[in-house]
Amino acid sequence: MFRWSLISTFVLAACGGDGTGLGGRPGDFGQVEATPECGALSQACVGQGLDAPIALGSTLNVAVQYKIPGSSSPPITLVTADHTVLTTPSSTQLEAVGEGMSAVLFTGPGGEVIDVIHVFVQQPAELRLDRFNAAGELLGQVQPSSKLLAGDEILIAAEPFANGQPLLGNFDLGYATTDGAVVEVVPDPVFGWYRVVARAAGHATVSFSALGIETAWQLEVLP
Amino acid sequence: MMRLSIVATIALLAGCPDPVDPPPWVEISAITKPPPASSASIRNTEYLNGETIDVYEITLSAGVAIATRCADSCAYTNSFQIGCAGAKLTAGDPSLLGVWPVYHDGDPGEFALVASAPGATTLRVQTSCATQDYTVNIVPRTP
Numbered sequence: 606m607f608r609w610s611l612i613s614t615f616v617l618a619a620c621g622g623d624g625t626g627l628g629g630r631p632g633d634f635g636q637v638e639a640t641p642e643c644g645a646l647s648q649a650c651v652g653q654g655l656d657a658p659i660a661l662g663s664t665l666n667v668a669v670q671y672k673i674p675g676s677s678s679p680p681i682t683l684v685t686a687d688h689t690v691l692t693t694p695s696s697t698q699l700e701a702v703g704e705g706m707s708a709v710l711f712t713g714p715g716g717e718v719i720d721v722i723h724v725f726v727q728q729p730a731e732l733r734l735d736r737f738n739a740a741g742e743l744l745g746q747v748q749p750s751s752k753l754l755a756g757d758e759i760l761i762a763a764e765p766f767a768n769g770q771p772l773l774g775n776f777d778l779g780y781a782t783t784d785g786a787v788v789e790v791v792p793d794p795v796f797g798w799y800r801v802v803a804r805a806a807g808h809a810t811v812s813f814s815a816l817g818i819e820t821a822w823q824l825e826v827l828p
Numbered sequence: 829m830m831r832l833s834i835v836a837t838i839a840l841l842a843g844c845p846d847p848v849d850p851p852p853w854v855e856i857s858a859i860t861k862p863p864p865a866s867s868a869s870i871r872n873t874e875y876l877n878g879e880t881i882d883v884y885e886i887t888l889s890a891g892v893a894i895a896t897r898c899a900d901s902c903a904y905t906n907s908f909q910i911g912c913a914g915a916k917l918t919a920g921d922p923s924l925l926g927v928w929p930v931y932h933d934g935d936p937g938e939f940a941l942v943a944s945a946p947g948a949t950t951l952r953v954q955t956s957c958a959t960q961d962y963t964v965n966i967v968p969r970t971p
Contacts, residue, residue, distance in 0.1 A: 633860045633895060634932050686926070686942045687891035706863060706969055708893030708942060710928065717931040718940045721893045723863035 636673050637711045637720035642666040658727035659701040660765040662816045663774025666698050684710040701726040729765030732818040750823035753803040762797050763813050776815045784809040788824050852958040854900035865970045868894045884962045888943035889969040898937040902957035912937045912955045920950035
């Protein structure tokens with residue numbers, strides 16, 4: 606038995622890993638590459654691929670690329686290890702139901718595991734509002750209170766953070782304004798975008814809520 | 829016959845090694861690693877005070893999936909191959925430990941062990957060569 610352990614060690618040391626990643630990270634086998642599909646403005650998605658934890662309470666659609674030469678991709682189904690952390694409402698969607706970590710198996714039609722990735726779920730601590738220009742480029746985080754001119758239209762996205770790290774996931778965003786005649790929030794047709802429109806001079810507080818967190822934005826609209 | 833028994837008895841009394849072949853064996857080893865703040869270990873044998881002791885114990889953090897490779901003495905003796913064709917892995921409690929075949933380099937002797945929930949169970953590894961039972965402990969992941 607010692608012989609087997611010794612030979613195995615030499616073989617692993619000589620061969621090394623494949624080096625191909627899952628969403629930018631080296632996967633266990635490098636045979637599947639997966640990227641998250643989330644809001645167009647999500648920093649976690651755009652900047653880091655699958656390299657961020659998923660926000661507790663959110664869902665994540667996963668796009669899978671099959672990397673093994675010789676065949677097209679077989680139908681791939683996601684299977685999670687710990688159902689108290691991650692569930693799979695559909696074959697390519699993850700739902701974060703509990704804090705922790707769970708393996709996600711990429712399984713083929715015969716029930717074989719083609720690849721594995723471990724995914725973390727974290728409780729968000731902050732809902733951050735980021736402002737973007739019309740081209741979708743990040744301008745920066747909005748201040749807790751701002752002044753706008755009547756007629757201004759601000760494109761924003763809300764994103765959950767924990768310990769300064771953006772979290773992955775899609776979620777329902779609630780929004781409200783204390784005075785809709787002064788400031789109105791209009792969801793953009795693009796998922797994850799919201800337009801804050803200054804209608805008339807006055808004061809209003811716009812609040813956004815998601816995943817059990819609320820953030821307020823105090824606005825003064827100047828004539 | 830009588831003479832053979834006498835010779836064998838004398839040889840044993842003289843301290844000669846037992847001429848019987850070692851029993852066939854089968855075991856698994858991990859070929860992937862767990863993520864941070866998690867554990868995954870497969871212990872087959874250990875050396876203590878100059879002796880080899882059978883352990884056959886698997887410890888996994890809940891939520892971890894590791895890939896393993898099977899090997900048995902028959903494949904090793906016949907062709908020095910690392911692997912064992914036709915291996916069958918069976919978990920004592922599939923609600924705690926999942927066993928999945930792995931599609932990787934066409935090797936049929938690779939399996940994923942998936943720790944679904946904390947608890948204790950067993951894993952039986954069978955080939956036409958040998959059978960080995962492991963104790964499996966699935967522990968809560970470190971926060």
